[in-house]
Amino acid sequence: MITIENVIRSEQKGRIIYQGNLMSQHADALSTIPLYNHPDGTGYQRPFDSNRALAYAHYLEQPNACLTPIILNADGKWTFEPYEGSTNFGRLVCQGPARVIDGQHRLGGIDKFHRQLLHETSLPVPFLAFHVLYPEEEMSIFDTINTNQVGLTKSLLVYLKRDREEYARIAIDLAERSDSPFYNLVVVVTKKTTDRPFTLDHLKRACEMILTASPFEQLSIEQKRLAITIYFREISRVFEEAWHSKTAFKLRSVMGLLSCAAVGRNILEAAWNSEQGWFDEGEIKRLVWKMHTFDWSRTGQIRYASGIPGQRYVSQVLHYMVFETPIKAKEPMPAPKFNIEEQVG
Incomplete structure (x- = not known):
């Protein structure tokens, strides 16, 4: 004492x-x-x-x-x-x-x-x-x-809210579970690196884009986590090289993650079976495969794509490849330096 x-x-x-x-x-x-x-x-x-x-x-x-x-x-x-x-x-x-x-x-x-x-x-x-x-x-x-000084990182705030916010809990589980495609790819409280290109906040935002106000929003937390795991596991399989490459492709970037989340919401909705209360996983695989020719390379057609405009453009391209119809933009988009036809080609 x-x-x-x-x-x-x-x-x-x-x-x-x-x-x-x-x-x-x-x-x-x-x-x-x-x-x-x-x-x-x-x-x-x-x-x-x-x-x-x-x-x-x-x-x-x-x-x-x-x-x-x-x-x-x-x-x-x-x-x-x-x-x-x-x-x-x-x-x-x-x-x-x-x-x-x-x-x-x-x-x-x-x-x-x-x-x-x-x-x-x-x-x-x-x-x-x-x-x-x-x-x-x-x-x-x-x-x-x-x-008022350094400030809490958004990802640390996500971690602190894990017991109060559903999407925070889902994001943490995706980051920490070994059966998740995001395992060892997410930083919790430090800065992102080439080895861990996503932050917890990025992953939470992706979960929200896919799940908020969707037909399957009433699923349990575990079911929601499983749905996102199934979808992104298929993304990581179809784009295996881009998913595992640290610097050569833009899939492992915030723009890539959120672009996939935007089209992923539509893919999961298309594969949703309301009678069974679950997804047709075969349909998810079929729809994701339709994007397999997309070029994620940093020297290719999306080399200039970045930020929100880049995310919107890539989302439109992916949606066009899957459903052959463009997404109606919620607000005006700047004219891109590339076009859908070049990507779908």
């Missing part, structure tokens, strides 16, 4: 808060980071960046280094004991670690300052600690702080 002396207790909008300094040698024992994949499901923060923490540790070696306050949720584990003759000035008796709301990498740097750089000098670490916060309150404070 660790005690922090010379603490000020006050109240902020109905919440009890403590302000003071904890000693740097105690920082690791007195704090825990609620990472996004925390086992109890209440985590929300990005993965720990060791290099960033080490850079802060080296900064602390400078004579003019300044430690800024960290923000904590004591989670009811810190008890305030006022000094004699005072009501709001005293000590905190810490019976467990506080949850770090802001200051993850500063605390990591402080730990490396002692353990890796082997400094024994004790540093006072200023803090503001809420006596107790509900997980939703804690996350809201974190969101407010970081949205």
Whole structure:
């Protein structure tokens, strides 16, 4: 049990808060980071960046280094004991670690300052600690702080909403299940790479395009995930080279993903059997095969296609190949530098 002396207790909008300094040698024992994949499901923060923490540790070696306050949720584990003759000035008796709301990498740097750089000098670490916060309150404070700075990535927000939003849950399952064509192709909280070209937010948007307000929207979450798996598994089979190539084709791009999602909705609707309440999987295969001559190469007919205009154009081409009828655009489209006949050829 660790005690922090010379603490000020006050109240902020109905919440009890403590302000003071904890000693740097105690920082690791007195704090825990609620990472996004925390086992109890209440985590929300990005993965720990060791290099960033080490850079802060080296900064602390400078004579003019300044430690800024960290923000904590004591989670009811810190008890305030006022000094004699005072009501709001005293000590905190810490019976467990506080949850770090802001200051993850500063605390990591402080730990490396002692353990890796082997400094024994004790540093006072200023803090503001809420006596107790509900997980939703804690996350809201974190969101407010970081949205005005680096901000939460859209994909991390998707991950955090996994238990509240159906399409977020479907996207995560598609990204994490080994039987999914998207397995090992999706990044959750970091930037996309050539190995993992899709973000969780991209995948969620694709799911929404296929499923929202469709005849099969009433299917269970598991059935919806299976439907998207069946369709994109067939896409990955028909366009095997483009699906597995890291840089030569545009299928593994946001434009490619959302273009396939747009035509995929129509394909699944065409294969839907309302009497059986499921799809004719043979019909899905037949319709997807009709797109097999489409050239996804970055040096071919869609080399200039990008963004929303490119996505709309590619969607129209794919729809024309499958159904031999163009999609009626919801809003005017810029004239493309290529035409459907060249693609269908």
